Amino acid sequence: MQSTLSNKEVGNIMKSLAALMELHEENPFKIKSYANAAFQLSRIPDVVMEMDRTTMEQTKGIGKSVAAKLVELRETGDIEALRKLLDMTPAGIIDMLQIKGLGAKKVRVIWKELGVEDVGELLYACYENRLAKLKGFGEKTQESVIQSIEYYQANLGKxxxxxxxxxxxxxxxxxxxxxxxxxxxxxxxxxxxxxxxxxxxxxxxxxxxxxxxxxxxxxxxxxxxxxxxxxxxxxxxxxxxxxxxxxxxxxxxxxxxxxxxxxxxxxxxxxxxxxxxxxxxxxxxxxxxxxxxxxxYNDQASADAIISMEDIQGVVHNHSTWSDGRNTIREMAEACMARGYTYLVMSDHSKTAVYAGGLDIQQVRLQQEEIDRLNEELAPFKIFKSIESDILNDGSLDYPDEVLASFDLVIASVHSNLRMDAAKANERLLRAIENPYTSILGHMTGRLLLSRPGYPVDHQLIIDACAANRVAIEVNANPYRLDMDYHWIPYAQEKGIWIPVNPDAHSTAGIDDIYFGVTAARKGGLRRRHVLNALPLSEFEKWLKDRKAAKGIA
Ligand SMILES: [Zn+2]
Ligand SMILES: [Zn+2]
The missing domain is CATH 3.30.460.10 (Beta Polymerase, domain 2)
Structure with a gap:
């Protein structure tokens, strides 16, 4: 026979039951009685699980329906209703219920409206400012969720x-x-x-x-x-x-x-x-x-020097208020100038990324007009027109060719349907890489460090394809991604791949994440001469032009 559960332990079980029922929008009266029991249980001096049923029912805060659950728990070691709810709930959602300041109602909104199913994805959604934009959330909640998750992850030991x-x-x-x-x-x-x-x-x-x-x-x-x-x-x-x-x-x-x-x-x-x-x-x-x-490695002073922060000339892969960023394009440009960078590549989300305010074709035109105006004003600083195009489920990009042609460069990234087997993931990426408009492959595996493994790509196959199609592969510098992983940098360099170190900034502060990308990339021995955004502005422009010419899309 198992040892008797303490009132506190029983209270926690009732608390889980109430939370899960709330998550699945069950009878609010029952939820209330279980939540109340959870609260009262720790205040009852006698051990509830040692009481007979009648005493339980008469104890303040327990009552009939809760007593029935407790007796079931005592007799079977389980509560069927709880087990059913657990079966219906992804493990990551259950983890999320532990995060302080969220609660079942909010977790439900996050789950159902953002499609976020684990804590790591949630943290990332916060960094992309998506939580703040949800109804009933706001910046303050988002900030406290970030803190709670960081604490939660701290407890996991990494x-x-x-x-x-x-x-x-x-x-x-x-x-x-x-x-x-x-x-x-x-x-x-x-x-x-x-x-x-x-x-x-x-x-x-x-x-x-x-x-x-x-x-x-x-x-x-x-x-x-x-x-x-x-x-x-x-x-x-x-x-x-x-x-x-x-x-x-x-x-x-x-x-x-x-x-x-x-x-x-x-x-x-x-x-x-x-x-x-x-x-x-x-x-x-x-x-x-x-x-x-x-x-x-031999000599840092040689032409074969390993990348360092001082080598970075331009800031590639950035989001603005046009999609899910916090700052305007002007603010992003001014922040780059203040940091001594000479160019900025704006790559807001594409139209399929509805959750991130992806741009429809009309918005793409309007944004490009804004960039033209800013470029006149801010010259010689230059803003390049780009998009972070979703790689759709079949590997195609998110706009018709004439829209894709309007960009200086296209970053192609997977953001949806991340659960793929290796064959599907490879096929999907290969098709995107073979699209002549794809200039850079964004966060190659979709991993979120410490919370979500990447989809299972064959790195060698993908790197080979990028080499064959003149597609650069970013090191996404967000410290939660650092994707492509630095272990693949030696091979990518051997294949002559261009590797920009991209902040994927969603705010002016995010630009500084380049530091984490550089720090990770140099562990793989990334050389300056392979880093696309270590090129001075004129050479970066030439790279784009040559690439378009070679692809016949100029
Ligand atoms: Zn992305
Ligand atoms: Zn991005």
């Missing part, structure tokens, strides 16, 4: 690099620069997903204060950041600093290879560079140490 970085900086702000400390581990490697924040120091713990203080554990000194990220502090003696930094930075395969080439790894080294030197290897910066692209 964190986006952007979140980890923000938390790390928060800690480091209190540490003296004069103290010997360094980031290490995945944080120092700038991994796209991070489980803990790690530092190395030769100083005493008091030099690196954290809220709550460091606690001793088997793995060194540990603590938890205010956002819930585990933190580890390694302490080394000065003589072992360089080796400990190398080893804790990782990754393991990289470290093993380097140390296997060093005759006496125990000897003290001046710094990491001395270890690489002793190994007869070129020094490898921490971000590249993934046993992936670093062994071809």
């Amino acid at each position: 964190f986006h690099f952007a979140t980890a970085l923000q938390q790390a900086a928060l800690m480091e702000a209190d540490w003296k620069q004069s103290t010997a400390w360094s980031r290490t581990g995945a944080l120092r490697r700038e991994a796209i997903v991070i489980e803990q924040l790690e530092w190395l120091t030769t100083a005493g713990l008091e030099e690196l204060p954290v809220p709550g203080g460091w606690q001793q554990s088997e793995n060194g000194w540990v603590a938890v950041s205010p956002g819930g990220i585990p933190m580890v502090l390694h302490v080394a003696e000065a003589a072992q600093w360089a080796t400990t930094l190398l080893v804790t930075t990782g990754n393991e395969a990289h470290v093993d290879f380097v140390l296997s080439k060093v005759e006496d790894p125990q000897q003290p080294f001046e710094d990491e560079a001395a270890i690489y030197k002793a190994a007869g290897l070129t020094f490898v910066p921490a971000f590249l140490r993934e046993d992936l692209a670093e062994w071809e």
Whole structure:
């Protein structure tokens, strides 16, 4: 026999039942009585599950219908009505019910009106400003939902690099620069997903204060950041600093290879560079140490330099108030100019993306007229006319050819019917890639890091097709996407693919996500000479022109 459930546990079950009934719009009176019981249960001093039925029914806040459910639960270990509701509800929707500030009614609207079915998709919808536009939601709700989800995801033990970085900086702000400390581990490697924040120091713990203080554990000194990220502090003696930094930075395969080439790894080294030197290897910066692209790496100063933020000239793939962005085209352009960029590619959503305010043909014309006017005014800064065309279910693009021809470039992306098998996904993307108007493939797999795997594309096949059709592949720089994954960058470069690093900005602040794209892409060894938006304006224009000419669509 199972142990008796506490009042609190029973209360939680009743709470779930009420929430699920509300989600599925069942009898409001019943919902109310279950919700009320859930609330009252924790206030009842006696253990309800040990009461006989009559006592239950007479206890304040329980009553007949709730008692019936509790007896069923006691006798069968289950409540049939609850199980049926669970069967009808996608797991991601059930997760969403846990998010503070949402509640079943709102979750239902999100589910039914946005078609969003899990927490990660919901977070992304918030970032695209879609939640704020739903009836009964607004910016404030959206903001609190973002915070709740970030908290929820924090509890799952993995964190986006952007979140980890923000938390790390928060800690480091209190540490003296004069103290010997360094980031290490995945944080120092700038991994796209991070489980803990790690530092190395030769100083005493008091030099690196954290809220709550460091606690001793088997793995060194540990603590938890205010956002819930585990933190580890390694302490080394000065003589072992360089080796400990190398080893804790990782990754393991990289470290093993380097140390296997060093005759006496125990000897003290001046710094990491001395270890690489002793190994007869070129020094490898921490971000590249993934046993992936670093062994071809030799000289950052050469023409073969790896991409950095300073190389980015233009901002490709942006949304404005014409579709689901927060800012006007003018505001986006001015934000780019303020950051020293020389061109902007506006790629609002296309007409099928109704949920995102996709542009119909008439709106496309009006937007292009606005861009013409702005270009006259803002020259030599240039705004390019583009669209993020949905790749429809059959792989076709979203407008007739004469409309597609009016754009300087077309980004083709999948936004709907994401659940596809590999054959279908490949076929759909291939058809889009073969469309002569497709200039860039947008977020190649549709993945949302930590919440939604991508659809199952054959990366090699898709990259080969892009090479054959002169289609560039973006690294979508949104820290929740970082798609195409950097592990495919070496192969894409080998095939001569152009790879723009695109913020997919839905606001002026979103432009700065380029940083996360560059940070991820350089882990795959992305070279400046392959980055489409590292081209100066005139060369970028020429690239577009040459491409149209080669495709016979000029
Ligand atoms: Zn998109
Ligand atoms: Zn987009």
